[in-house]
Amino acid sequence: MNTIKANTFNEIQKLLTKKVTKLFLLSTILVPVLTKLLVNHLFLIDWVALPTENINFTLLDLFITILIPLFIFIAATDLFTGEGERGTLFQVRPIRRIELFLTKVIAISVLCLFILLLEWLAVMISSAVFDKAFDIADIPSSVGAFIVSWFPIIVLTAFAVMLALFVHSSVLAISGMIVLYLFMMFIPYVLPGSLYLLPSTYLDWYMQWLSDVSFRWIIQTVTYLCSSFALFFSIGYYMFNRKEA
Amino acid sequence: MVITGMTKQFSNGRGIQNIDLTIYQGEIVGILGPNGAGKTTLLKCLTGLTSPDRGKVELFGIDIQSNYKEAIGPVGALIGPAVAYEKMSPYINLKMISRLYSGITDTDIDMVLQQTGLTPFKDEKISSFSMGMKQRFGIASALISKPRLIVLDEPTNGLDIDGLLLLRKTIQEISKHSGVTFVISSHHISELEKLCNRFCFLINGEVSLYEAGNEPLEDVYVRKVEVAVR
Numbered sequence: 001m002n003t004i005k006a007n008t009f010n011e012i013q014k015l016l017t018k019k020v021t022k023l024f025l026l027s028t029i030l031v032p033v034l035t036k037l038l039v040n041h042l043f044l045i046d047w048v049a050l051p052t053e054n055i056n057f058t059l060l061d062l063f064i065t066i067l068i069p070l071f072i073f074i075a076a077t078d079l080f081t082g083e084g085e086r087g088t089l090f091q092v093r094p095i096r097r098i099e100l101f102l103t104k105v106i107a108i109s110v111l112c113l114f115i116l117l118l119e120w121l122a123v124m125i126s127s128a129v130f131d132k133a134f135d136i137a138d139i140p141s142s143v144g145a146f147i148v149s150w151f152p153i154i155v156l157t158a159f160a161v162m163l164a165l166f167v168h169s170s171v172l173a174i175s176g177m178i179v180l181y182l183f184m185m186f187i188p189y190v191l192p193g194s195l196y197l198l199p200s201t202y203l204d205w206y207m208q209w210l211s212d213v214s215f216r217w218i219i220q221t222v223t224y225l226c227s228s229f230a231l232f233f234s235i236g237y238y239m240f241n242r243k244e245a
Numbered sequence: 246m247v248i249t250g251m252t253k254q255f256s257n258g259r260g261i262q263n264i265d266l267t268i269y270q271g272e273i274v275g276i277l278g279p280n281g282a283g284k285t286t287l288l289k290c291l292t293g294l295t296s297p298d299r300g301k302v303e304l305f306g307i308d309i310q311s312n313y314k315e316a317i318g319p320v321g322a323l324i325g326p327a328v329a330y331e332k333m334s335p336y337i338n339l340k341m342i343s344r345l346y347s348g349i350t351d352t353d354i355d356m357v358l359q360q361t362g363l364t365p366f367k368d369e370k371i372s373s374f375s376m377g378m379k380q381r382f383g384i385a386s387a388l389i390s391k392p393r394l395i396v397l398d399e400p401t402n403g404l405d406i407d408g409l410l411l412l413r414k415t416i417q418e419i420s421k422h423s424g425v426t427f428v429i430s431s432h433h434i435s436e437l438e439k440l441c442n443r444f445c446f447l448i449n450g451e452v453s454l455y456e457a458g459n460e461p462l463e464d465v466y467v468r469k470v471e472v473a474v475r
Contacts, residue, residue: 003314003345006344006345007344007345009344010341010344010345013337013341014330014333014341017330017332017333018332086328086331087325087326087328088328088329088330090294091328092292092293092294092317092320092321092322092324092396093317093342093345094314094315094317094318094345094346095314095345096313096314244289244294244295244296245289245294245295245324
């Protein structure tokens with residue numbers, strides 16, 4: 001098997017073995033189903049008047065701004081800082097450091113895409129079952145929103161991996177990432193000019209795609225996301241390559 | 246395996262200095278030395294886990310620094326304590342390792358588990374293993390790729406008598422039937438004496454070689470240490 005493919009498979013397998021990943025996958029299914037059930041059948045009668053798409057995008061926001069970043073922080077900490085602590089990060093195997101680094105980043109990103117697609121599926125099925133206002137015509141825009149959300153998530157993954165490599169303690173890594181993420185979420189309220197410089201700002205960029213999107217905005221945002229990814233990935237790899245077993 | 250002018254110094258002053266060493270195919274070489282002499286550092290440099298400050302390592306004629314993947318392909322190693330993904334079974338761990346090599350089948354995994362006496366525990370989580378069983382797994386993970394060079398750092402650590410005998414038998418069988426080269430570091434001088442045909446004394450970061458002969462290895466070792474202290 002090709003080394004990149006083989007090790008990506010290994011890294012995904014390692015993450016899937018963790019209880020926390022199973023919990024995230026379970027919540028990916030349960031949160032949309034329970035939300036729809038509550039909204040339509042229990043006490044939130046007024047919400048029924050809301051277009052079903054709004055609830056779907058609220059669920060997407062919950063995942064891309066809270067649950068998926070949390071998953072990324074846990075996964076990056078486990079695959080880099082945690083493995084460094086346990087001594088499993090570097091072993092005598094025929095795999096180059098760049099391949100090892102890349103496959104770990106790919107594994108986290110692929111699982112994030114899987115979580116997004118699973119959530120989309122759970123949202124759509126629960127909408128079809130529970131929502132009175134479910135409209136099949138909403139499917140293309142919703143699947144598009146879920147898929148474009150993956151790109152800023154990849155950038156956040158590279159950012160988390162870079163941070164994970166700066167520290168030697170898993171506890172410090174995960175708490176540092178959460179504090180920094182909260183800081184990034186709230187700093188624009190104090191310094192509005194910083195808004196467009198933070199990778200966290202672009203997590204909900206799908207909203208722009210749903211409205212009338214300008215070519216200039218696409219170029220600017222895609223350039224920012226690509227350059228941020230390149231910067232975080234390069235610094236991360238530099239740190240990773242300097243590490244010794 | 247050819248090591249030329251290898252030096253690795255740590256900030257505490259320890260390390261290895263200007264080491265030249267050639268090991269030929271089929272040899273079983275024992276590395277001996279006191280604590281802190283640089284045995285593990287030497288083995289880590291030899292397997293690319295650590296970069297030397299100076300010097301070069303060639304494995305099977307391939308420079309490890311410029312062509313790591315190709316050079317390390319035929320190498321199996323257990324360096325330091327055995328490491329594994331502890332939430333998984335030894336079988337799954339070995340399966341994951343096997344994906345990085347071509348031509349390793351499930352039968353090969355079963356055979357390595359049998360060689361190391363882990364077959365009855367193949368589906369148990371490694372986190373439930375004793376130190377000796379983890380060490381057996383570490384040896385299995387070094388053998389799984391059917392390597393041409395096997396590097397073992399303190400492989401007898403934590404092994405019970407059965408494990409020790411099984412390890413000795415496995416090394417002797419593999420060496421006899423496959424012509425595999427072994428580089429083994431250990432504090433168990435009598436164990437090394439039974440297994441190895443050449444010895445490398447690493448004292449104060451420098452090496453001296455000794456061919457297996459009639460003189461007890463312990464006497465040779467004591468003499469080498471005394472010379473180094475003077």
